[in-house]
Amino acid sequence: MFDIKRRYQNVENLLNDQNGARFADEATIRQEKITHIKHNVKNLHILAYFVIAILVCLYAFRLISNHSSDTSPEISLKDVANKAIVSDPFASIYNLDLSYFTGVMKDNLKRNSQSDLPGQLDSGNICDLRRFFLHEATKAKFISDYRNKKAVLFYGDVLNDWVHPNAWQYSNLNSTFKDTIVQFGRSVDSDFELRETTFSNFLKNLIGQTDLRGEPWQIRDSQILSSNRKSLLKTKTFFPDEWNSAKSDLQLGTTLSSTGFKMSPSGPTMVGVVKGRTRLFVYPTSVTPPAGYEHDVDMLSWFQLIYPKLRRDDENRPMECILEKGDIVHIPEAWFWGSINIGTTTKVVFYGHQPTTELGQKLAYLNTLDSTETQPGQLMKLWEEVETLLPKSEFVQFEKGRVLARMGKHEEALQIFQSLDRFFIMAQVEVARLVNQVKGDWEKAVRILNDTTELVPRSDTVLRELAFLHHEKENFNQAGDFFRNAALLSSQIEQQIEDLDHAFENFAMLPSCSETENKKKQIESLKLHFKAIAHNEYTAFRN
Structure with missing residues (x-):
């Protein structure tokens, strides 16, 4: 009896020893797994911190680079545009003591200060031109009723239809054309009187400089578009002849930079606004712009001193329109047109290459x-x-x-x-x-x-x-x-x-x-x- 009990006791003790060992082994394994998991988690944390640190460094480097770079045109152009709006006509490119100006001359300059011009230019939604929503216009109707007959505005959110938007970012323009020689001037300068500098130097040093009239420089370059048409512009079959003309201008300037009245007798002219806004003035060939022929007077003086004297019912009063981003204007052959920018503005201009009228x-x-x-x-x-x-x-x-x-x-x-x-x-x-x-x-x-x-x-x-x-x-x-x-x-x-x-x-x-x-x-x-x-x-x- 006692032998049986002892035997059972021995078996029970043996089972207990085995279970204990098994349980001990399982606990050890479990503990090892936990330790391994904790180690992996720790490694993941370290890796995550390392990745975050790299990203922070890269972001900081980008900020520093953008801040210190001479080619930060998005910011610099806005800065110079703001300065141009509030600039004093005597705080000019010359930076000179003008106390020796004759009294009458200086009084006239002060009386005709351009400080309030941006507000006068941006006076409502002005447009005297026939307007078409570009997606609704038909090429046949344009050619039969308007081409070389009337000035027409094509509007709507259509910029992506005729440009490659990324190529026109100021940073990309400056990167692409940094060392390209460009022509620039003011509204009184004819095409034969333009100056030359590099694209980057213009953005860095010249774009905000004004003369004593308060007019900033503007790029008026005839080579960039013709040499880089495919990378900047999309094909526009609606205006096949004008859009493919080899005679073209890229115009870029801040508030109040201007294009003096000019005429292109070699076919219609197309003006498209890529960025910003501009106020356009148009005359048919039969009406000579008052004080606006052969660069008689700069556009700011014209707008301040001549334009207010022209009555609404006067035949000498121009047709006009404030052009927005994406707008395209067709101007008939041999008509006169000029413009004054409202804010920093980039335009493209295509001139006809073959006269179509006697x-x-x-x-x-x-x-x-x-x-x-x-x-x-x-x-x-x-x-x-x-x-x-x-x-x-x-x-x-x-x-x-x-x-x-x-x-x-x-x-x-x-x-x-x-x-x-x-x-x-x-x-x-x-x-x-x-x-x-x-x-x-x-x-x-x-x-x-x-x-x-x-x-x-x-x-x-x-x-x-x-x-x-x-x-x-x-x-x-x-x-x-x-x-x-x-x-x-x-x-x-x-x-x-x-x-x-x-x-x-x-x-x-x-x-x-x-x-x-x-x-x-x-x-x-x-x-x-x-x-x-x-x-x-x-x-x-x-x-």
């Missing part, structure tokens, strides 16, 4: 001729042919007057110039010249130019003509002042240096005194300043 063909041919070398008789015959198509056009009459003056028919030329609108600034200059040279009436010539200066006080052409008149009468002090002021308002370095040389020559003719010596020193200082500007532009161009 008028366009005649004007395009005249554009190919050098008026100084072509026989006056041949020029007169050509302008008379144009006159049969535009019998009341002031710019045609003006060109006829110029030819008559070359032919020595001064009385006939004078009659034509005197018949033109008082806003036709270059016609008034021609009247003053002929009144002085032919009639011998110096006082009347000066009165004509003084009246014109009251109308457009910021015209370097008028001031220069006054300077020559005063020099003729040996009024050297007045002549020197006018030459100096003309230099300050000109945007051409060569013309500025020439005007300053004339100013110095006139001051040198005066008796020596402290005032005269100070003026001569100021002229020398100005010459050094303008030469430094030219040197900096050349250095950027060369590098």
Whole structure:
């Protein structure tokens, strides 16, 4: 009995020992698994911290790079645009002491300050043009009813239809065209008077600089689009001829940068806004823009001083439209157009390459001729042919007057110039010249130019003509002042240096005194300043 009990007890003890060992083994295994899992988790935490640290470093590096980079155009363009809006017309590219400006000149500049211009330009949803939603317009209707007949706006959220958006990001533009030579200028500069620098230097140093009129520089380059069309623009079959034209401009500038009135007789013009907004002014060929022919006056002066005098029912009042991002405007052949930017704006402009009308063909041919070398008789015959198509056009009459003056028919030329609108600034200059040279009436010539200066006080052409008149009468002090002021308002370095040389020559003719010596020193200082500007532009161009 006891043996059986002991045996069972031994078996029970043995089972207990085995279960205990098994349980101990399981506990050990379980503990090892837990330890292993904890170790893996710890490793994962370390890896995660390491990845996060790398990402933070990369982000910080990007921020630092963007902040310190010279090519941060998205930020810099906005900064300079804001500065342009609130800029003082005297806080200009020249950064000079302008206390020696003549009193009348300085008062006129102050009275016509551009500080309130952005608000005046952005005055509601203005558009006098026929408008089409681009997706609803048909090519057949456009060609039959509007092409080369009327100015038409195509609008809607269609920017992606005609550009590659990423390519137009300012950072990408600057990266792609950083060292590309581009042309730039202001509204008074013709296509033959544009300056040159690199794209990156323009964005870094020039885009926000204004002249004494308050107008910033604007890129007006004819090569970038034609050389990089596929990467920047999509094919637009709606306007096959215009859109594929090899004659094109890329225009980029801040608030108040402007394009002066111009005409393209070689076919219709297309203007498209890629970024920003611009106010467009359009005239049919039969109406010469008041004070807007041949860069008579800068666009800001035109908008401030001439535009308000044009009544809504006046035929001299332009058609106009505020263009938004993505808008495209078709302007018929040989029409005049100009624009002033509202905010930092990028535009593309395509000019026709083949005249489609008789008028366009005649004007395009005249554009190919050098008026100084072509026989006056041949020029007169050509302008008379144009006159049969535009019998009341002031710019045609003006060109006829110029030819008559070359032919020595001064009385006939004078009659034509005197018949033109008082806003036709270059016609008034021609009247003053002929009144002085032919009639011998110096006082009347000066009165004509003084009246014109009251109308457009910021015209370097008028001031220069006054300077020559005063020099003729040996009024050297007045002549020197006018030459100096003309230099300050000109945007051409060569013309500025020439005007300053004339100013110095006139001051040198005066008796020596402290005032005269100070003026001569100021002229020398100005010459050094303008030469430094030219040197900096050349250095950027060369590098």
